[in-house]
Amino acid sequence: MTEALRAQVRERAGRRCEYCGYPDLIRSGPFAVEHIQPRSAGGSDDLENTAWSCDHCNGHKAAATQAIDPVTGTMAPLYNPRRDVWKDHFLWSDDTLEIIGKTPTGRATVERLKLNRESTVEARRLLEVWGMHPPQAEIRPIRRR
Ligand SMILES: [Zn+2]
Secondary structure, three states, X not given: OOHHHHHHXXXXXXXXXXXXXXXXXXXXXXXXXXXXXXXXXXXOOOHHHEEEEOHHHHHHHXXXXXXXXXXXXXXXXXXXXXXXXXXXXXXXXXXXXXXXXXXHHHHHHHHHHOOOOHHHHHHXXXXXXXXXXXXXXXXXXXXXX
């Protein structure tokens, strides 16, 4: 993974975690280039197989590509930032502090990646005061040029 590729993945993500939306400039830990299809399962370093991820989401996802949907109790594919549109699978709670899964994929991802972990929910409360939360409309790259 070259520094240039890492920078490309970061910019494409609008400098936010592509799963929980947390901005990397205010990170509590290092962000990583996450492999959607894990390298251990043959996933490549290709841009199409990568996502910008905070250390929490990256750590909870680990090598998983699917998880149990808590509503149906069946396995569902995890959200894939390269294939799926965030708002198709998730929405913000009315107070915008929690991510709600709308689909089996959304619910399985909220659960597996613990997108509403206490520290992140508390951070969202502060980010909102600073005008940095919720992410604009949906998680999309911010155009800077
Ligand atoms: Zn995250």
